[in-house]
Amino acid sequence: xxxSSSSSLSRVVVKSSxxxxxxxxxxxxxxxxLLKQCxxxxxxxxxxxxxxxxxxxxxSNILTLVLEYCEKHADFADDDNNNQELKxxxxxxxxxxxxxxxxxxxxxxxxxxxxxxxxxxxxxIADSIKDLTVQQIRQIFDIKNDFTPQExxxxxxxxxxxxx
Amino acid sequence: MSxxxxxxxxxxxxxxxxxxxxxxxxxxxxxxxxxxxxxxESNVVxxxxxxxxxxxxxxxxxxxxxxxxxxxxxxxLFMTLSTREKCQLMLSVDLLILKIECNxxxxxxxxxxxxxxxxxxxxxxSIKPTILSQNTTxxxxxxxxxxxxxxxxxxxxxxxxYVYEFLEENRSEDPHYDAGPPKPVHLIVPSTRxxxxxxxxxxxxxxxxxxEMGRYYVHxxxxxxxxxxxxxxxxxKLNWKNGLIVEGIELRPLD
Numbered sequence: 001x002x003x004s005s006s007s008s009l010s011r012v013v014v015k016s017s018x019x020x021x022x023x024x025x026x027x028x029x030x031x032x033x034l035l036k037q038c039x040x041x042x043x044x045x046x047x048x049x050x051x052x053x054x055x056x057x058x059x060s061n062i063l064t065l066v067l068e069y070c071e072k073h074a075d076f077a078d079d080d081n082n083n084q085e086l087k088x089x090x091x092x093x094x095x096x097x098x099x100x101x102x103x104x105x106x107x108x109x110x111x112x113x114x115x116x117x118x119x120x121x122x123x124x125i126a127d128s129i130k131d132l133t134v135q136q137i138r139q140i141f142d143i144k145n146d147f148t149p150q151e152x153x154x155x156x157x158x159x160x161x162x163x164x
Numbered sequence: 165m166s167x168x169x170x171x172x173x174x175x176x177x178x179x180x181x182x183x184x185x186x187x188x189x190x191x192x193x194x195x196x197x198x199x200x201x202x203x204x205e206s207n208v209v210x211x212x213x214x215x216x217x218x219x220x221x222x223x224x225x226x227x228x229x230x231x232x233x234x235x236x237x238x239x240x241l242f243m244t245l246s247t248r249e250k251c252q253l254m255l256s257v258d259l260l261i262l263k264i265e266c267n268x269x270x271x272x273x274x275x276x277x278x279x280x281x282x283x284x285x286x287x288x289x290s291i292k293p294t295i296l297s298q299n300t301t302x303x304x305x306x307x308x309x310x311x312x313x314x315x316x317x318x319x320x321x322x323x324x325x326y327v328y329e330f331l332e333e334n335r336s337e338d339p340h341y342d343a344g345p346p347k348p349v350h351l352i353v354p355s356t357r358x359x360x361x362x363x364x365x366x367x368x369x370x371x372x373x374x375x376e377m378g379r380y381y382v383h384x385x386x387x388x389x390x391x392x393x394x395x396x397x398x399x400x401k402l403n404w405k406n407g408l409i410v411e412g413i414e415l416r417p418l419d
Contacts (some may be wrong), residue, residue, distance in 0.1 A: 064278045100167035107168060111179055122177065125170070126184035134195045141170040146198050161193060 013052045014067075016060035021052075023068060029075065031070035033113035048115060062101075066108050069093065069117050094124050099141060128135045134163070172201055178203035181211035208310045288395040289413050293316065293329065296392075298384045301418045305374040305413040310352055317409025322348040323398040327378025330390050349375050351408065372411050379418065 013027050014022045029035040035053060042051050055063065072093075076086045097105065102121060109118040129137060134156075138145060144151070156163045170178070182190045182204055194204035203209070210355060259275045310318070328344030351373075352367065365375040377394055394413050 099170070103170050103173060104168040106177060107173055110174060118177075118180075122181045123184050126181045129181070129193065130185050130189050132189075132192075134192055137193060137196050143169070143197050143200070144173055145196070152195055155201065158264070163195070 011050060013050055014063065015054040015062045016058055017056050018060050020060040020063075022060075022063060024067060025072075028067065028070045028074045031073050031077075031114055031116075032066070033115070035112065055112070057111050059104070062104045062108045065097075065101075065105055066112060066114065066117065070114065073116065088131060090120055095122060099125075165395075171197070175199065176208065177205075177281045179206040179208045183209040201367075211398070214230065220409045242354050243413075246413070248291070286395070286397040289395060290391045290393045291415075292388075293382055293386050293390055294388065296382045296386075296415070297417065298382050298386070301379055301381045303418050304318045304377040305416070306373045306377050306394075306396055306416045307333070307368070307414055308351065309372055309409040309411070311407035311409060315352070317406060318351045318408065319354055321398060321401045322350045323396055324395070325349050325375070326379035326393070326395040327355050327380055329380070329390050329392050331387075331391075332352065347378055349377070374414070380415075 011023055011025050014023070014024050014029070014035065024035070026039060029039060038051065038053050047068055058066070072089055073086070079086070081100065094102070102125060106118065106121040106125065109115075109121055130141070132140070137143065147155070170193050172195065173181075177376035178200065182193055182200075185193070185208075190204050190209055194201045229397060306325065325348075326344045368374055377396065380392055394415075
């Protein structure tokens with residue numbers, strides 16, 4: 001009786017946008033505020049059923065990566081954030097990806113509210129933007145220049161010294 | 165699977181990314197695309213560059229009660245402050261915009277702002293004219309010194325002084341926008357004399373120099389929303405300028 005009133009889920013099922021199912025234990029899922037919120041809501045309602053959380057914006061290969069990250073971080077959840085081993089792991093983890101994957105991962109981290117992963121991705125992208133010229137940024141990130149030549153000249157003029 | 169481009173990220177994400185670069189990188193990124201321009205203008209980005217010890221700086225200001233709001237928007241200052249000595253306002257920056265809103269007639273800068281090296285200079289103060297006496301003409305004076313051992317950049321470049329009023333709701337944050345006509349002032353004797361330009365800086369008894377930025381007449385009725393802005397800027401001639409030590413800006417009745 002007591003257990004049903006304070007029900008507690010041990011696992012959830014997460015569905016990717018391409019309809020693959022991932023069984024995730026609660027501690028890992030809680031790394032994502034979005035999943036945690038869903039779990040908390042269900043627990044409040046006292047549901048004992050395994051819940052299915054559809055993520056319409058995240059494909060299975062990106063979700064695999066997010067969950068890999070969450071799993072690792074769940075292992076270290078009780079440590080302080082300055083764990084060197086974890087930092088090293090984060091670095092190795094991101095290093096493997098091309099920009100397209102990194103962008104998808106950033107988007108997924110944002111959507112799933114996995115703040116530490118989002119910060120990590122943003123920092124990684126920021127570090128690669130540093131010291132680049134405008135042209136290099138466009139090239140590396142494949143960004144279309146949608147300014148007219150005049151508009152672009154005006155912007156550069158306004159802060160001319162930054163473009164020297 | 166379609167690949168995700170950085171431009172697919174939400175604007176806040178781009179701002180977040182930019183906030184993790186440096187101020188110069190942000191300005192450069194603003195010319196990449198319209199989305200980047202928008203992201204670069206976000207407060208999220210610029211707030212991140214404020215010195216983390218800003219509160220400390222404000223509280224240590226020589227006369228904290230003089231400073232209602234002190235905002236630094238200083239390029240590279242963040243790094244300079246946090247990585248070099250914590251010596252606030254010993255600036256070595258590419259850009260200085262110092263904005264102060266104040267309720268006193270003597271606006272003193274904390275520990276005498278000393279400019280080590282800047283290209284882009286903008287110092288401005290705004291006050292409510294309601295604190296001034298009515299029917300009185302005030303002169304606004306920029307009070308400063310030049311570092312005797314080392315100052316360059318100012319002998320060839322006059323700076324523009326502005327004194328004008330504006331309505332608070334119309335306040336323009338655009339440093340290129342000025343409501344009043346510029347008054348070019350030479351902070352030191354220029355290397356080449358130009359007779360048509362008056363040299364109007366004066367030495368004060370207290371050892372500082374002062375130069376009149378402009379005059380302002382306070383009418384007998386002053387709208388609550390009116391602000392008086394005093395601005396000193398040089399953002400067109402981008403030579404390196406250094407050695408300027410700023411005491412503050414003083415308003416005093418001329419009669």
